Amino acid sequence: MSRQIFLDTETTGLSAIDGDRLIELGCVEMVNRKLTGNNLHLYFNAGRDSHPDALRVHGITTEFLKDKPRFADKIDEIWEYLQGAEVIIHNAPFDLGFLNNELKLAKRPPIKQCIGSVIDTLVMAKEMYPGKRNSLDSLCDRLGVDNSNRTLHGALLDSELLADVYINLTRGQEALLMSDEPVDAPTAGAIVMPLVDLSTFKLPVLRANEQEQQAHDDVLKQLDKSSGGKTTWRSFENVSAES
Template sequence: MMRQIVFDTETTGLKTEDGNRIIELGCVELIDRRLTGNNLHLYFNPQRDSEPDALKVHGLTTDFLSQYPTFDQQIQQIIEYIKGAEMIAHNAPFDIGFLNHEFALAGYPSIHQYVPKFLDTLVLAKELIPGVKRLSLDALCARFEIDNSHRELHGALLDSELLADVYIAMTRQQFGLSLEMHENNEKKADIVRQLDAATVNALPIIYANEEELSAHQAYVEALEKASGGTTLWTPSQHG
């Protein structure tokens, strides 16, 4: 089973060194590349105002966020949800940097202690679509015909849901054949399992008659003669 978490964060600003904090986390779960609906969506009280430019992007006011717990009060829930999964984000270093900052402030080790692998869909897009400059989430939604008309402001859960669709679309060709083969093999295995012992034992055994045995012996002798007596079944070759 392959478990992946597509995630996004919203923050009070662009740099942790300026004291900025995470204010929203959205996570979407994929099991074997299929959406499960087991999502995680949390808001956090950053105990500070958002920078004006950041507020224009996400629209989450200080007053709205003040009703929610702080990040450290919800960190255990986050760890339990993400633990052991591959995590996927667009421009992942930004989100990972902020998460590590929050983990450190809460007295926890790096998020890499809980997550074995991260995948950056921005890097993936550059590899799959070389030469294209605009690789934002909106641009990728347009390219892969994913409806994002309801995305007026950035929201961590909405952006994660859109990114999950983009990721599946981007990698469909890469994974399609292996998934199809896997499904075909499963169907074949089901057919085999349906042949119970009684069915197998009931299959008739047909023995060769004397004419068929004689024809086979003549064919074997002709092969031995043509090969100079070096065939694998010639007794003299095996002592």
Template sequence: MRWVILDTETTGLDPDTGHRIIEIGAVEVMNRSLTGRDFHVYLNPDRESDPGALEVHGLTTDFLSDKPRFKDVVDEFLDYVGDAEIIIHNAPFDLKFLDAELGKIGKKSFKTFCPEVTDSLVHAKSLHPGKRNSLDALCDRYGISNAHRTLHGALLDSQLLAEVWLAMTRGQDSLAIEEYDEASRLERANHNGKHYELPAISVSEQELQAHGAYLEALDKASDGKTLWRTFAGHV
């Protein structure tokens, strides 16, 4: 299973009014493990960012002036996302911008280049109805540190979302009710510093005979089809 966790930063809120993508960040997850094979690029949008957007991402026009344009990186980007399920938080926003950028250079919509796009915000709302499900709120809920997130950044947000997504989709990987570390395991084994051992209870000969008679009765009732007869050492 290959996931690509993706985020963008933009000059404003609506590509229909001429706003552009200025940053793409993505991280790869293979078989529920981060691979370290990231995709990250800043883009020259050939326009100013709205003041509100600039406060969010802090990417100035001067900083972006020498960066490549979307058309210069599109092939590398599409190769990267190609065979993955794409995970985006509030996917319609990013998809609208990606489709607009692709349309400007005569390419089809983003979803035609990858097998599936999943909206992690929709998934979060299904798990936590009526709760705040922003990326910051989810980081708090799942104990993921976002103290270094003073400004929004596409790569940083993708990395945080990857951790959130793995936490939201981890399911129950064992029969244990909770996951415990080694210290917790030792604490349970040595409660309050005391070591407890379960007593060994011996079975009497009379009890063994009664058990054997019970098994014999079950075997007769099933016309000799009981499984324990196939194992050596059973009555």
């Protein structure tokens, strides 16, 4: 079972070293490339105000956080949720830095002792789209992910958007995987069909109608958009047209 957690945080500012603290954690679970709904969303009373610039980004006020738990009070719940997972983060050093700072303040081990591995989608995006803007919003626009509800940054919403972005970034990677599970031998009493020589059959050729061709072209356009115009199928179309 492949268990992945898409993770995002909101903080009081940009520097944990200078005393900024984590105030929101949002996690979205995906198992075998399917969202499960088993998400984790927590707010924390950081004991300090957010920097005005940070407040304009996330809109989470000190007043709102006044009755929320401290991060240290929720460590066991977070630790159990993340245990052994592959964690996917956009700009991972930032979020991991704040998580490790909170764990250090609580005299707990670093997050690497809990999770299985980390994937940084910002690194992935820079490799796929060198020289382009690769913020989460930019990737949503480029990959056709609807982020119209995102007026302010929020850890859970951003984690959900990141899951959609990741699926688009890795589209097709799972398609060619073949099962390595052994094929069971037929059980006693089972009906075993004889092998058939398919070379004796002449299969009819069914041409795609206009509607099917249009649907095919629409899919190619979506693939063109998500791959930056690198759809392999287009090269076969050109060869067909030239021959």
